Amino acid sequence: MCGISGFIDWKNISGFDCIKAMTDVLHHRGPDDGGYFYKQYQSVHIGLGHRRLSILDLSSHGHQPMDHRHLTIIYNGEVYNFKEIRDELEELGYEFDSGSDTEVILKAYHCWGIEMVHRLNGMFALAILDAERKELVLLRDRAGVKPLYWYYHDGLFLFASELKSFHQHPAFKKELCHDGLALFLQYGYIPQPHTIFKHTRKLKAGNSLTIKLDKQNFDEKKYWDVLDFYRKPKLKVTEEEALYETERLLTSACEYRMVADVPVGVFLSGGYDSSAVTALLQSRRSEKLKTFAIGFHEEAYNEAHHARRVAEHLGTDHTEYYCTHQDALDILPRLPEIWDEPFGDASTIPTVLVSELARKQVTVSLSADGGDEVFGGYDKYIYAKKMESIFGRVPFRNQFGRFFSSIKPSSIPFLSRDPNFSRRYAKAASSLEAKHSAEMLGIIGSAFFRAEVEELIAKPFVHLATDFESYEGLDEHNDLYNSLMAVDYKTYQLDDILVKVDRATMSCSLEGREPLLDYRIIEYVARLDSSLKIRGDERKYLLKKITHQYLPKEMMDRPKMGFGVPILDWFREELRDYLLSYLSECRLAEAGIFNVNKVIEVRDKYLNGKNDDVSKIWFLLVFEMWREKWM
Template identity: 50%
Template structure:
């Protein structure tokens, strides 16, 4: 796990000093080593930077940027099957100097060009310079585990693992993209490829850019898409065969993620996903895995006792830590630096804490991310099907029409319930929809689009996102398959993976997601939906696998979200954050948001009324980000 950064400047105004500053800003992602590559030719200046967190081949031979022949690379991530590919390359005459997957990528590109990507199993983002062909290749892994941003304006192309280094380059013009701000307020994250800054994008997962250094042409190529996996013919298999094959693929994927020359641990929440990772890896080992859990002294939020019981059953070397309001208070001011694009999933707080806890003992940590999106673990899937298809259309239309006449704020008793007006408006729009995918999109919004328009001070044209993807699925996909595919390309990629990457990297810890091997989704996407969601039971097939290794009585309990209890803490310890950042003078000076509705919402919440705390959290995070990055 590392940080990568660089530029291709056709104006030739970039230099080695700028490159060095950009690279140094990513020190937290790679504290063990750093390096740069700078070259000027007649038509451009080219710079690569790299900060290294040593995981494989800890020797100086793994130093980056790395050159082999006429190719140079700066690489972030891991290709877990690199030894298998290396053996194939050796048979074709390649001679290796190191034991790193970085060198393998260079030789693979020499031999096969971009088609080599089909062989890679792992998480990666890299930029490769082919001097002979005068081309740059900017590549991101299939799922988007590893981040990669790029900025393109006025013949200057910048790329980086995060946005921080762009601020170090004089050609970067930091201007807030209003449509992306709207998306952030809606979802609490910004769905790709969009970014908070104009002229800036996230490189889409499963894609690469091909940049010609002679004619400055930039082409975007797709080499993998989860929709293509869902569009494959469905398998006709029974429970027993599906369970056996799924466990086999999971075990292989999980154990690939144990390949490292440094200590490895597991984030264990006590839920089915992280428990599956711990169980399937521990069962084949005599050494005790290290597992880590964060707990909270607030009822309804604490999973630590459950995780402790599972760790004891599996025989892992378990560590837990109880998060206090002070712990959260210490982290919250640093969130705009850790997440240098607005990001408001409040589970980022415990994610940073558990990363800090794990980093004291290990350099690599595995998580259970992806299990819910692959095996249908979220209630929003069944809710969307129920709301969209569970009632006759004439009934839904009639109810929605009536709801459109009534102001929810004028309904006695109900208008005192938590977040009632927002839930009322969302339900009205869900009833007007006949498609579960549309219903899921509405459910996924913390602030409905109509309300966002009232909060944002400037007009903007809405962006399309992958929530609008339903027409790309083949006819044999049912509603659940479409929603799973969409969630894989939205919430998983731009929320969950962002959360864990930035949290782990903030302390120099490599996070790995064992569920996100392409072999897992390419098989499970072809399984019939009743093996994922059956009679109201979520993650059916995964649960059957876990029950083989952990007793049901330890696992069967209500699902708890991995979030900090900010709703409890805000009214007391965190109140000053609202008063400081959601301040009328500040909001008016910036000119991006409307002060009146924000102040009204803030004052209602602080007076004890049941206002949606996530709305205020989104606004708070944005204002903290503005103070950090837009001054």
């Protein structure tokens, strides 16, 4: 796991000091080694930088940037099947000087060109400079586990693992994108390919970007899309066949991710996803796996005792830590530095803590993210199904939704006395206005609705298209559940869950690996009937059946908790001070970004104990903390 950065400068104003500064700010992603490439061609300056966290071949042979003939590579990630690819290349006459996957990728590109990406099983964000073809190629892995940002404006192209690299280049213009801000207020994250800055984008998962050095043009292409597999006809297999093949793929994916020349551990929450990963691995080895869990003293949020029971049953070497009120306060000021784009998922706090806990003993830790999106684990899927069953056949459904949206919940007797009724009512009414179930998913996951965002932001902005609208062709072979999981894979999982885990683990130089996001698993499970994932009100049916082969059902069957965080309990007093400071009328008016009265209304509603959604106040606070740090 590493950090990469680079530039192409057609104005020839960027020097070696620029690439060094852009790279060194990513030291946390790779403290073991750093390397730089700087070259001035006739019409362009090119810089490439790399920070290395040594996982495979700990010697200097893994140093990057790495060259082979006319090619130069910088690479962040791990390709787990690199030994098989290396064997294939050796049969074709290629020789190798290192035991690293970097050299395998580089020579695979030399052999097969960009088509080599279809052979890679792993997580990666990489750049390859081809001096012969006069082009730079960027690639991002299928699921988007590894981040890659790029910026182009006024003859300058920048790219990096994190936005903080761009701030190190003197020509980067950090102009706030109000369109991106609107997305953040809706979802608590900014969906790909959009970002918080103008002229700046995320390279989409499963995409390549080719930049011609002599022509200054850009060609972004998709090489993989999860929707392509959901759009295929469903497989005609029995439940037993599905169980066998899914367990085979899960086992292979988990074992692949244990390959390392450094200690490896597992994040264990005690839920089905992490328990399945731990069980599949521990059952096949005699040495004890190192497992790590975070608990809370607030019982409604605590899963640590469940994780401990699983660890004891499987016989792992288990470490747990209880997140305290003070831990949260200590991490809070660090959030804008770790997440250098506004990010509103409050479970960032325990994720940082569990990463720091694991890093004391291991350099790599497996995480079980993706289980909910792949196997159907969220309550929102059941909620959407109920909404569909109630209102799906209502004539003029969209108009019906707009009518309900126009009614103020406070005017409805009895029900309006529930402090959370207003929020639930608005979400249900807005869901009816959705043109498709995929759009309904975006509404269900919103903190601020579009109309509320329009009231909040003082500057003109447009509502950008996201993958919540990418449902074309899904209906032919999918029911509601499969459609929701497909879109979730491209939205919430990609730009919330994976961003959270990548930045948290990398903040303490820990490599996080995601076995449930092995592309072979989703390509297979996407083509299974949804009844194998959600059966009645039972979520993750298939994964549970596999897990119960290793862990007693009575130990595992309990209400789903998720990785919730007791913000209200932690910050009932301290958050008040933060809010009054960051969301003061004077400060907001000086920035001119928000309609001050609307923000104060949200703030005071929270302070007076009448909040209907704590996410709203959290998103506003997180943004203002980010703005103070980076703007």
